[in-house]
Amino acid sequence: MSTTVQEPSQAERLEAVTDVTVAGPEKDHGGDPSSEKQTPSSSDENGEQLVGDKVQEKPQVPERSKGKVALIMGSLCIAVFLAALDTTIVTTAVPTITARFHSSEADYTWIGSAYLLAAASSTPTWGKFSDIWGRKPILLVANAMFFVGSLIAAMSINIQMLLAGRVIQGTGGGGLIILANICISDLFIPFDALAFVIILFLLDIETPQTPILAGLKAIDWIGVITITGGTIMFLLGLEYGGVSFPWTSATVLSLLIFGVITIILFFLNEWKLAKYPMMPLKLFKVRSNIATLAVCFVHGFVFISGAYFYPLYFQAVLGATPILSGVYLFPFVLSLSIMSIIVGIFIKKTGQYLPPIYLGVTFMTIGFGLYIDLPSGRTWGRIFPFQIIAGIGIGPNFQSPLIALQTNVEPRDIATATATFGFVRQLSTAISVVVGGVIFQNSMMNREPTLQAALGPALAQQIGGGGAGAATGIVSGLPEPGRSAARGVYTDSLRTMWIFYVCISACSIVAAAFIGNKKLKKTHEVHKTGLEEEEKNRKERERERAEKRESKRVSKMSGGDAEKAENKRLSRLSGGLSGRQSPVVGASSAQAGNGAVKGDDSV
Numbered sequence: 001m002s003t004t005v006q007e008p009s010q011a012e013r014l015e016a017v018t019d020v021t022v023a024g025p026e027k028d029h030g031g032d033p034s035s036e037k038q039t040p041s042s043s044d045e046n047g048e049q050l051v052g053d054k055v056q057e058k059p060q061v062p063e064r065s066k067g068k069v070a071l072i073m074g075s076l077c078i079a080v081f082l083a084a085l086d087t088t089i090v091t092t093a094v095p096t097i098t099a100r101f102h103s104s105e106a107d108y109t110w111i112g113s114a115y116l117l118a119a120a121s122s123t124p125t126w127g128k129f130s131d132i133w134g135r136k137p138i139l140l141v142a143n144a145m146f147f148v149g150s151l152i153a154a155m156s157i158n159i160q161m162l163l164a165g166r167v168i169q170g171t172g173g174g175g176l177i178i179l180a181n182i183c184i185s186d187l188f189i190p191f192d193a194l195a196f197v198i199i200l201f202l203l204d205i206e207t208p209q210t211p212i213l214a215g216l217k218a219i220d221w222i223g224v225i226t227i228t229g230g231t232i233m234f235l236l237g238l239e240y241g242g243v244s245f246p247w248t249s250a251t252v253l254s255l256l257i258f259g260v261i262t263i264i265l266f267f268l269n270e271w272k273l274a275k276y277p278m279m280p281l282k283l284f285k286v287r288s289n290i291a292t293l294a295v296c297f298v299h300g301f302v303f304i305s306g307a308y309f310y311p312l313y314f315q316a317v318l319g320a321t322p323i324l325s326g327v328y329l330f331p332f333v334l335s336l337s338i339m340s341i342i343v344g345i346f347i348k349k350t351g352q353y354l355p356p357i358y359l360g361v362t363f364m365t366i367g368f369g370l371y372i373d374l375p376s377g378r379t380w381g382r383i384f385p386f387q388i389i390a391g392i393g394i395g396p397n398f399q400s401p402l403i404a405l406q407t408n409v410e411p412r413d414i415a416t417a418t419a420t421f422g423f424v425r426q427l428s429t430a431i432s433v434v435v436g437g438v439i440f441q442n443s444m445m446n447r448e449p450t451l452q453a454a455l456g457p458a459l460a461q462q463i464g465g466g467g468a469g470a471a472t473g474i475v476s477g478l479p480e481p482g483r484s485a486a487r488g489v490y491t492d493s494l495r496t497m498w499i500f501y502v503c504i505s506a507c508s509i510v511a512a513a514f515i516g517n518k519k520l521k522k523t524h525e526v527h528k529t530g531l532e533e534e535e536k537n538r539k540e541r542e543r544e545r546a547e548k549r550e551s552k553r554v555s556k557m558s559g560g561d562a563e564k565a566e567n568k569r570l571s572r573l574s575g576g577l578s579g580r581q582s583p584v585v586g587a588s589s590a591q592a593g594n595g596a597v598k599g600d601d602s603v
Helices: 010-016 066-088 094-100 105-133 135-154 159-187 192-202 212-218 221-240 250-272 281-285 287-316 322-328 330-350 354-371 380-398 400-406 411-446 448-455 457-463 472-476 482-512 531-577 583-601
Strands: 048-051 054-057
Touching (some): 066 105, 066 135, 105 135, 105 159, 105 221, 105 411, 159 411, 221 250, 250 281, 281 287, 287 380, 287 400, 287 411, 287 472, 322 330, 330 354, 330 400, 354 380, 354 400, 354 482, 400 411, 411 482, 448 482, 457 472, 457 482, 472 482
16 A cells, blocks of 8 residues: 655645734634644744755744833824824814815815825735835835925915825825735734834834836836826716816726726736736625725725714804814814724624624614714704714724725735725715715705795805805804895705715715624734735736636536536447347446545545
8 A cells, every 4th residue: 555745735835934914814614723724834943844855944023012012002093093084084174174265166076085095096005015015115105205295284375385295195194095005914912203223223114125127127017107197087076076177078088988998997807917906806706805905995985974074063053163063073082082092802702893894883773874864954963863873883892894805815915905895985985075075065056945935046046055065154143034035045065965974974885794703813924025025926826717717627627527527328228228238338327426426426
């Protein structure tokens, strides 16, 4: 009896390679994890990984003191806090800013969306940059860009300078949010200059010495151009439509159509041409991943509406100042922040991410549904509780869907999957601000006859339509009963917009039902970055595709052989019934036919 030494399979060799994940997937099929297939590798007493005749030393996770961990996490949190803050910080001041710079109607939306557009279009590239040059240097570059953009915005003397600063801010801010999430996944189990200094000296993630020129050559520039250009064109089309140009104008239609075509070209490039893809398309082959990204999209879409349009309600309907409207928004911000912390602790203790997702999408839909009933007066018994309920729904799904996505991808795809997640979120927020603004402005225009009856044609034209967002100061200075009539029109127009957002929010409940459930690992492994690692991953993907093609070919051939064997068996049985074969021979033929089928199935 001979003994055959079986070479480790592709999957088994991959298990011996050291990759990183914060919370990698441990398949939950109801069985014990120890019952999963064991690799032929073993470990010696020194902790080295033995694969066949090779000894592969497993990189050790660097030990960090609690103080160092606190400083690193604190610096990353500061960076993310500032980047996220700049997404919404201007919302309470937009009416004042537009009045100060004597801006056009389009500038009201541009002040907020310039940041979101830049963040959305640049997000996919940051993850791939960090794969090539390492997390730390790219994170510092993003931090520096954000700092420069903030400085330009703070020193603005006109609206053009402010918008330029917001674009630079958005580019750096998009990188900060994505890279901080990636760094946390690399480091742990699942004031800007200060953050820069702490990251520079204390962030001890492995940084490959990738030459700048080699790294630039390795970047998927076609992908960068197509995804950035396509996103910008599409969002510009949404920005211009109904404000700067009619929706049926050649400018708007061209931007929308060519934006979509360019984004399609990006996906074709990632599928067929890109050597090092920015966005792994196999991410979209898993139903759970698609559902997770759908929840992410809806969450970002609905969240930004509350942060962006609620201050408009406070200033136009309740007559609050920009500072006071920020105070009125505090229940929403506080409740979502507390829920985010609670959910983080819950996931850490239980390893379950689905309950927070379900809780979040349900309360988000209920909370924004209550916004439909917002009064035109200061009824605090409804205004504050409605915000708290909405905040409870928004808070859980900043991180829970990301963890769900990371558990369903291979460790080597963690960075690109995280960047994809961030891109979807940034894109949804940018689209939401534009679409919400269009719905609100159109609703105001439809109610212009009511304003004309109460205020006269001149004031009605100033307040109605595209100038409604910048006319809050005019409304506050109106005498009664004109002021009450104007505030009623604002309330009704915002109500129409809230109905739209509730319908979108309800879609997340459906999407959440399709997210798969996997347990989170409690072990942490070190992930390597750099051009050499990218090349290894590329070859691995090519081998996987080749194995898949070979598997399909063998399966197809096996199916054909089985069909031939079955036909032969039936033919012999037919011959036996006609008296040309004995029953014994017919039975033997049938047995042989069954054996052929069984043998083919075992290939």
